Amino acid sequence: MFFAFPFIMATTDNSVPPAEVMSIASPINLILLSLFVVLVYYHFRPKQPISLPRGPPPTVFRTYTPKTLVEFNGENDRPVYLAVRGRVFDVSPGRNFYGPGGPYENFAGRDASRGLANQSFDREMLTEDLSAPLDDLKDLDADQLENLQSWEERFTEKYLVVGKLVAEGDPEAPKS
Numbered sequence: 526m527f528f529a530f531p532f533i534m535a536t537t538d539n540s541v542p543p544a545e546v547m548s549i550a551s552p553i554n555l556i557l558l559s560l561f562v563v564l565v566y567y568h569f570r571p572k573q574p575i576s577l578p579r580g581p582p583p584t585v586f587r588t589y590t591p592k593t594l595v596e597f598n599g600e601n602d603r604p605v606y607l608a609v610r611g612r613v614f615d616v617s618p619g620r621n622f623y624g625p626g627g628p629y630e631n632f633a634g635r636d637a638s639r640g641l642a643n644q645s646f647d648r649e650m651l652t653e654d655l656s657a658p659l660d661d662l663k664d665l666d667a668d669q670l671e672n673l674q675s676w677e678e679r680f681t682e683k684y685l686v687v688g689k690l691v692a693e694g695d696p697e698a699p700k701s
Contacts, residue, residue: 587688589613590698591636591655594690598634599624606687608636610673611659613688614680636690638662642673659692 589606594613597606604617605624616623616633623629631648632640640650642665652660665673691697 584615584685584687586686588697588699589688589690590693590695591652591657591659591690592693593699594636595634595655599630605633607632607634608690609638609641609677609680610662611690612677612680612686613690614684615687616680616684618684636660638673639665641676642669644672656693659690 589608594606594608597604599605599617599620604615605620606613607616607623608614619627621627623633625633627633629637629646631646631651635651636659637651639652639660639662640646642662643650662670662673689697
């Protein structure tokens with residue numbers, strides 16, 4: 526006569542040795558249980574909050590004069606601005622070109638309209654007297670105006686407009 530129990534088989538006459546009892550605490554089960562606990566821990570463990578890098582400070586649209594614009598020439602880690610036909614562009618992302626040591630550094634902090642129209646990057650294209658009226662560009666021919674227009678479109682696509690350039694003494698000029 527046999528008595529059936531889970532995992533254990535025994536006889537009443539003790540003629541057959543009892544089968545080994547299968548234990549839940551076998552080494553393979555302990556390893557699997559440990560692996561399961563580790564995986565659950567890594568899945569539910571507290572995670573550090575994600576921190577985003579700080580963006581640049583906001584740029585406020587403002588009015589510049591040639592004297593106030595000259596400060597933004599890229600020196601001392603200042604932004605690099607230049608003006609084209611009265612609009613001031615933040616060309617700081619192109620600091621390698623427009624900042625100190627760049628091929629167009631003469632235009633940094635200045636009105637670059639005449640130089641861009643003439644495809645000349647020389648200092649002679651810049652107005653030396655910062656108190657003088659703004660260059661009206663009336664003496665430019667059709668080809669020069671077309672050059673200036675293409676430069677202005679390129680700046681508009683690539684850089685932010687951060688202000689407008691007015692002459693010293695203009696009613697819109699900032700008070701010093």
